[in-house]
Amino acid sequence: MTKKKPTLREKRKAYLLARLAYFNQFYGFSWNRVSLKKSLRSRLGSCSSLHNLNFSSKLFSYPPELIDYVVVHELCHLKEMNHSKRFYDTMAVALPDWKERKALIKQKSRDPFLVIRTLPEIVQHFFK
Numbered sequence: 001m002t003k004k005k006p007t008l009r010e011k012r013k014a015y016l017l018a019r020l021a022y023f024n025q026f027y028g029f030s031w032n033r034v035s036l037k038k039s040l041r042s043r044l045g046s047c048s049s050l051h052n053l054n055f056s057s058k059l060f061s062y063p064p065e066l067i068d069y070v071v072v073h074e075l076c077h078l079k080e081m082n083h084s085k086r087f088y089d090t091m092a093v094a095l096p097d098w099k100e101r102k103a104l105i106k107q108k109s110r111d112p113f114l115v116i117r118t119l120p121e122i123v124q125h126f127f128k
């Protein structure tokens, strides 16, 4: 019997779980469930009060640096359910350049055709 090839969706979910695990080394937070959804309206990610993390498939049209921004953003909502200074200070622990990444996300949201070419080889694997 041959091993079933993982679907694109499964690969993307595995990628997000790996990034969450990587960044959670800075925090040690705990979450309940991680979902990858076709659409989250206009949002790229969300964190529920039940500590479920949701990510939009749309995220995968963004380069890995910006995917990481959203991953860390939702991760930090497990601790701070707001966008206070404390929230961004928490983000800065793992992503000292969160501000630059946030500005790029805003730019790309305004111009969906904007291509930010920063994909390293290792990550491209997940976008095949």
Ligand SMILES: [Zn+2]
Binding pocket: 073, 077, 082, 083
């Ligand atoms: Zn937020």
